Amino acid sequence: MSFIKANLENIKERITQAAKACGRSPEDIQLLAVSKTFPAEDVRTCFDSGQRAFGENYVQEGVAKIASLQDLRAEIKWHFIGPLQSNKSRDVAENFDWVHSIDRLKIAQRLNDQRPSNLPRLNVCIQVNISGESSKSGVQANDLIELCKHISELPNLLLRGLMSIPEPTDDVAQQRQAHHELRQLLEILKSSEELDQSKMQLDTLSMGMSSDIEAAIAEGSTMVRVGTAIFGKRTYL
Template sequence: MPDLIQNLSAVRERIARAAQAAGRDPHSIALLAVSKTFPSEDIRAAHIAGQRAFGENYVQEALAKLDALADLRASIEWHFIGPLQSNKTRVVAERFDWVHSVDRLKIAQRLAEQRPDGLPPLNVCVQVNVSGEASKSGVTPGEAAGVAHAVAALPKLRLRGLMAIPEPTGGIEEQRAPHRALRELFERLRADGLALDTLSMGMSADLEAAVLEGATIVRIGTAIFGARDYSN
């Protein structure tokens, strides 16, 4: 799949250029390939091209891919990044390495209760609705500290940081504003004693703005895999 390989290379180059502009080490920014709606064959091809971390939004779709790619389990990192319902937490706790979309304490508590004893702690991020959109999941910025401290105290979880999906905007300066707000909240929580190291922000259209504002994980789908087909 030459297009996919070229796309991966182009995205990595975008990250490197943005990191250089921000005076950052490009290796401090992880690329999460968002593979929702794309088949396991595409994930396998990206893995062959050196990609190791993949993000999925839908539990049932993701489980089929995890099963199809079971032979890669030792060298692949699965991130759940979509809205998570209470009745779906068990399989996510059992089979994923990361959950970026913890948007209420109840979800974190269920993940902690259901994480198997034999697995390392589940890496989690608290999702923050930085743009205040009614259609977006996430705690409000004002709620974030209380939720983050409560999540950090749960067993079998490791609170890594914050995640956001800012409202799409036009130019890079407009794009930077919500990412800056998330970074500033992240810094306040760190100053308050939380050992956070992850800012999950930035997608295909705004990764440069996110990197300039401190993203440590960018979640890229379309720029790698192409336009999505939701007809199925």
């Protein structure tokens, strides 16, 4: 058994146990394998081990990987989860199935305008700067409803929910608090009379990574983004 397959099975077991511990069904939590910096061959190994959803942080690397694995394109869902600059939006709009990191209307508008007409609507999440870190991307909570209003009017995008990358901590209580705050924001959106719920599908909380899966699941995560615990330690050039 490859180490990737073994790691994948370990993560799935962690998800299962975390879900059971808080009375949730493991089937309600999707695992996103974050393959940034790892070669297409590792993605293929992970695919052969049963994984079907992959996340990429860098546009050029992600697009190259998608092209390299074109024979698997019909079965893989590709998620863009990194910061997105305007000059890279076309590549994302043309190649990915999901974008988790929208934090301003300009990017959403460009993705909408550049989404090919032969492709389904692009699933999007709004990234919230839940910990208020100046170094992190993400919309502030008090600007969230207004951004949702505008995105919901874009015909080639489907707003699915929220994403966050909280400030790292080993304190489980702090982990849970950050995830709890994002969950509360989603609940506010789902009950807001200012938003036309028929134009959105608010069913996604993209939160939790290798170090805080259990806390995220306990607070309602529907999609955990795991890289290191599947592919190993990253080497940045």
